Amino acid sequence: MPAPVVLVSGTEDLLAERAVDRVVTLSREQDPQIEVVRLDAADYAAGMLGVSTSPSLFAEDKVVVVTGLERAPDELLSDVLAYLPAPAPGVVLVLRHGGGQRGKKLLDTLRAQAVPTVACDAVKSDADKASFVTAELRRAGRRPDGQAVRALVDAVGSDLRELAAACAQLAADTTGVIGPEVVERYYGGRIEATGFRVADAAVAGDAGQAVSLLRHALATGVDPVPVVAALAAKLRTIAKVAAVRSRGSAAVRELGLAPWQVDRAMADLRRWTPEGLATAIGAVAQADAEVKGEGRDPRFAVERAVLRVAAASGR
Incomplete structure (x- = not known):
């Protein structure tokens, strides 16, 4: 059986759902008839945890899954804190916290007691x-x-x-x-319909293809902000690799980039000069400010940035 109390913490819901399912699966491997009880913080009333973890009529073991601790009412937080010193026998309590400061005292207590924790942080890079x-x-x-x-x-x-x-x-x-x-x-x-193709074409110096892809992306509902973000990410990667490539492969590996990202940046660098890269980064920085409120026409701002990046390639 898993530990009496398990914390699943982090903002990535898919990973958290899988972690909870894994605990349930492990418990069912030990007892196929185990009862699974699910409590949501939004519907919680004082005492529900005690009722859910108490022995059933036939004394079956239980998995009690509590979700939404990041928005838990005081009653739920108090009931969990009161439960921790003496977990019910035959019960696995799974606590799901989606991030934030709500329930900090409970989280600190769980860490102090070395409760097994599954981290489900957002996957961003x-x-x-x-x-x-x-x-x-x-x-x-x-x-x-x-x-x-x-x-x-x-x-x-x-x-x-x-x-x-x-x-x-x-x-x-x-x-x-x-x-x-x-x-x-x-x-x-x-x-x-994503900014990545736009960024690839712009960095390659293909202004026509970049603008065509951009207009298609905007026409299919892509917001200008992530397009500018894709351009910025592409240029940042190139700049990072450019800064350390003379120090050898070990320095490049320390950047934490995937091998394909390094290979692509190395290929891109063959057509970029330091001056051109600085010009492109400046153009994207201006567009970033404009699409986030400083300009009157976000679409014009991102198209202008795409053209400036393409023009800076090879200079």
Whole structure:
């Protein structure tokens, strides 16, 4: 059986749901008839935890899952604190906290008691998303190549749940090694509607392609803000690699970038000078301010930035 109390903490709901399901699965492996009780902080009333953890008529073991501790009423926090010194026998209490300061005293108490904790922090960086995609596909018995992983992150990487669903679809519907052409066939339209393709074209100096992709993205509902963010992320990666590449591969590895990101940045650097890179970064910084309220036309601001980045390539 898992520990009497388990904390699942962090903002990434998909990972948290999987962690909770894993605890339930482990408990059912020990006792297939185990009862699972779920309590939501939004519906909690004083004493419900005590009722839920008390022995049932036939004395079956239980898993009690409490969700929403980040918005818990005082009654729930007090009941959990009172429960911790003497957990009920045969009960696994799973506490789900989605982040924030609410319930800090409870969290501090759980840490002080060394309660097992599953961290489910948000997966934000492209490198971490790429690792997630690779792990998902390998878990499904499939092998992707690096370009396919990058293409999938570019296409649906804004949401981990969508990435997981895309991995499941590719694993179920295709055979053999998953390459970029497979991702393009399934998600090509979505790739074109993201800022990543725009950024790639602009950094490559292809102004026509970049503007065409940008207008298509905006027409399909993409907000200018993430497009500028994609441009900024692309240029930041190039600048980071440029700053350390003369110190050798070990220094590049210390940047914490995925291998495909380093390879792409190295290739991009062949067409960029330090002066051109500084010009492009300045143009994107101006656009970032304008699309976040300092300009009157966010669409014009991002298109102008795309053109300036493309023009700065090779200079």
